[in-house]
Amino acid sequence: MASIKDVAAEAGVSVATVSRVLNDHPSVSADARTRVLAAVEALGYRPNAVARSLRTDQTRTLGLVISDVLNPYFTHLARSVEEEARALGYSVIIGNADERPDLQDHHVRTLLDRRIDGLLVSPTDGGSPLMLDAARSGTPMVFVDRWIAGVDVPVVRSDGRTAVHDLVAHLHGLGHRRLAIIAGPAATTTGRERVEAFRQALAAYGLPLPDSHIGQGDFQAESGRRAMERFLDLAEPPEAVFAADNLMALGALDAVRVRGLRVPDDIALAAFDDIPWFVHTDPPITAIAQPTGELGRAAVRALVDRIEGRPPESVTLPARLVARRSCGEPASAEPRALRKPPVLQEATASTEPSPATNRSQS
Incomplete structure (x- = not known):
């Protein structure tokens, strides 16, 4: 050599x-x-990259800790992060937290020990002491998709509240009145945000959300299956169920089929986080699509800005409703913009993350 x-x-x-x-x-x-x-x-x-890092105090390496590598949303996110980082001259080391705070901390500790230049994290909880110490000690860090309230770290995320309202308006327009949600973990910002957005959107249409119509999930398929089974056992099951992520939606779909029922004839189903094979299910699943690739690229750019001494910015990108046929839409259904009641618009304005400077893009 x-x-x-x-x-x-x-x-x-x-x-x-x-x-x-x-x-x-x-x-x-x-x-x-x-x-x-x-x-x-x-x-x-x-x-010799190791020798160079000792001389320059830089490794040209970023760490990425994602919540669940088996979730297609995070797989796509990781790919876009790696592509953008490579284009900017950085490598990426990925850790999979598997929705477990202890694994998240293990990966964060390992990455910091390897002297990465900066860290991208989609937090699995409200913030462990290790995560908070890393953020407050000056380690260049960006939260992507999820965030920890009160921590001064740039956040790159999508506006899920507006898209959830669009979904409720869509379901209401199709005649559904008894709506239920399979929620994500309350310890995560996205889990809380999607439930609250759903509740507020229902209220704007004068519809209730009883406790019996809130199923607690963990962003994984088995929890979606259990929640849907409980809904189906109710004396008066919901007419439509919104699963707050794609894996829980697939679990819910399995539960419906095991009962010998059909979507949407017996119960409607919609999901947050569109995935490519939703168009291949029978029926194709109505879903909220996030701009996943751009989220990953924007997160890398924000982190590199912070590493290289430029002021980073938080970024909020719009999610959108993709109407297919799992909620009783006609075969020719197309996504369409729907009017939002003023009450939800007011609520949305007060729930943006506060860390760093926020820049909404459309």
Whole structure:
């Protein structure tokens, strides 16, 4: 394997000049830079990343801790993070928390020990001491999708409240009046936000949300199955069920089919977090789609801004309703913008995360 001395000899310059070129130092002539880069290419030289990190105090590596790698939403998010990081000259190490705070802390600790330059996290809970210490100690950090209230860290997320209202308006327009929700964990911001948005949207239409129509889930399929089974056992089951993530929706769909029932003939079903194979289920599932790829890219850009000394910004992107046929829509159903009652618009304005500067994009 070629060494830095071999590159210097090939280019006819000093080792110090090679080092300056590799570190993009401005005090190198164009001719010397061209010769060094040509020598690097010809010899197949690869700099020692560990040694470079000791000299520069940077590893050009980002950490990403996602909530559940089996959830297609987070798989897509991780891919977009890796692609954007690579484009900006960074590598990514990924840790899967599996919706467990203890695993989340394990990955955060390991990544910090490996001297990553910055950390992207989708928190699984309200904030462990380790997570809070890392955020408050100055570690460059960005929350993506979920966040921890009161922590001064940029947040990159979608506006789920508006999309949930669009869904309730859609269901109301289809004639559904008894609505239920399979909620995510109350310890997560997205779990709480989606329930509250659903409750407020129902209230805007004069519809109740009794406790019996709130199923507690954990963003995984089995909890969706259990919640739907409980709904179906009610003396008067709901007419439509909103699962607050895609895996819980799939579990709920299984529960309906095990009973020998059909969606939407016997019960309507909608989901948060659209996934590619929802169009292939029978019937195709109506869902709220987040701009997952752009969320991942925006999160990386915000983190790199923070690492490189530029002021980072929080970003909120719009989610949208994709109407298919799982709620009783006609076969020709298309997504459409729906009017929002003023009461929900007012509530939405007060629930934006406060960390850093918030920039909404559309």
